Amino acid sequence: MSGNEPTTRPQPLARSPWTLPSAVAAELDPDRRAGRRHRRTVRDWIVDFACFFVAVVIGLVAADSVDGNPHLSQTAEELDQLVGALACAAVWLRRRWPVGLAIAMVPVSLVSDTASGAAAVALFTLAVHRPFRYVAWIGGVSIAIVPLMYWLRPDADLPYLVVVILGVLVSASVIGWGMFVRSRRQLLLSLRDRAIRAENEAALRAEQAQRLAREDIAREMHDVLAHRLTLLSVHAGALEFRPDAPRAEIARAAGVIRESSHEALQDLRQVIGVLRGGDGEASGRPQPTLAALDTLVAESRDAGMKVALDQRVGDATEVPAAIGRTAYRIAQEALTNARKHAPGAEVTVAVSGRPGEGLAIVVRNPPPPGDVPHVPGSGQGLIGLTERATLAGGRLGHGTSADGGFEVNAWLPWAP
Structure with missing residues (x-):
């Protein structure tokens, strides 16, 4: 490709309804990461509100169970609900500081059952936004403190072992779900990159094929016409430099010029026929x-x-x-x-x-x-x-x- 030829830019891929623009997708996409914050899209606002709503609903259910827990004092119940409300409000910061929010939810979970919904959302966000090394450390600590949490704050209805098993399963499920969402989005991005790369390669192949076709046509025109036109040039030059040549020789040279001109026109029509989409046989004169x-x-x-x-x-x-x-x-x-x-x-x-x-x-x-x-x-x-x-x-x-x-x-x- 010469430097003067325009570069063919691939057309953007059409997005499906289930792959709307997202700040998460921009964060996962290495081509779009530029060290700056990405503004929330409408889809992001809907997802963030849904996460906040889930955290509040789970917090209200947990707050109701805290009110009837005989193992907690009135002050502990009020502190539990206050911390849970603050944790639910902090859910709106999950995109900006996913690691910090998840770390903060570890001690919060020890003092507040009402914050359990916000803690689950923080773990899910961490698994979606950050690589596995962050999830392994913070998620592992969150699961490890489940026995301590229910030992400090026993459940009023279920046995200790049962609530510990349920807590571990819930935390592991939230982490697994978040990792699945991240893997799926990475897969979609890789498929998109492959599609764009395939389009670029196809465009380059098409451009190279066009260039080779132009070179073939130029080479064929040179090979076909050079022979005829050289005959014209030689015999016309002979007539020019020998105007006193015998009449028979002049007549023969004129005949060669006429025949060569006719053949050159026929060859030119043949090449133009190939250029217009035909082949040598279809143009009326087979290739020699x-x-x-x-x-x-x-x-x-x-x-x-x-x-x-x-x-x-x-x-x-x-x-x-x-x-x-x-x-x-x-x-x-x-x-x-x-x-x-x-x-x-x-x-x-x-x-x-x-x-x-x-x-x-x-x-x-x-x-x-x-x-x-x-x-x-x-x-x-x-x-x-x-x-x-x-x-x-x-x-x-x-x-x-x-x-x-x-x-x-x-x-x-x-x-x-």
């Missing part, structure tokens, strides 16, 4: 393969090139279409370069191979016999051929030979 190499060489000879073809493949139609098409494009581009940079030199095209050994293509030309006219070019042809051969699983090399000529040597895999 190795079997069309003879035709390519004949066209080059008609254009005035000296080309020697050494075809050592028994049956060119047996070569897989993709490999044959790549071999054809390599030979086509090499002939185009030889025509531009070594006019008048005899070019040798050698093709050999068999299934299991691969397909070798060698295009070689000696130094040009005379001056070389300047023909503009981008220099991207050989780079495109190297990429094409690499994508096909092969390799391509090119360079100046010992005699000062130029050679293109390619190898492509041919499965048995």
Whole structure:
């Protein structure tokens, strides 16, 4: 992806009714934690009021049992209810200080039965908002003091052992419920992150596929049109520099220009047809393969090139279409370069191979016999051929030979 291309940003996921925005979710989400307090949403206010209501209801039930407890004095009952009321009011601080509230509820539970509801809410909040290490220590202490609490403040109706077991079960259930809620929310957040990551990866894959498709189209247009347009340039240049050429030669050059222009238009229509969603067969002209190499060489000879073809493949139609098409494009581009940079030199095209050994293509030309006219070019042809051969699983090399000529040597895999 280039630095100038816009970055595709994933669209936010649609939230379900049961995953409304929450300060708890923001606290659990590492991407949204920034060290600042999160404002309560409507959902948070409803949950906080429900927790306060539960604490008050449990506190009222406990206060009623405290009034009839013969083991407590009038002063102890009044202190119990006062501390319980303050504990219920402190429930509204559970989001801001979950650890502090849970720690404070440990000694409060020893002196007030009315605060039992607030203590349960504090334990639940601690399990939801904080990691297990906090829950293990504070929850363990809260469960451990249950026997001491009922030894200091015996129940009026139930035996000591029964109330201790019930108290331990209730505390453990509250902690377990809170941990379950936290785990579920973390699971939802991880699923959301996976969905966002999958969307990002899909967008990147789509963008990469589009980029590769554009590169393939650009490479195909270069390979298809460069050969034809080079013929036009060479013959038009010959007419320009030799206006006194024999009439027959001028007529032949004009015929080549006309034929090459017609073929270039046909090839351009083919590439545009592929760009619009068709394929090579549907566009009316099938993609050339190795079997069309003879035709390519004949066209080059008609254009005035000296080309020697050494075809050592028994049956060119047996070569897989993709490999044959790549071999054809390599030979086509090499002939185009030889025509531009070594006019008048005899070019040798050698093709050999068999299934299991691969397909070798060698295009070689000696130094040009005379001056070389300047023909503009981008220099991207050989780079495109190297990429094409690499994508096909092969390799391509090119360079100046010992005699000062130029050679293109390619190898492509041919499965048995």
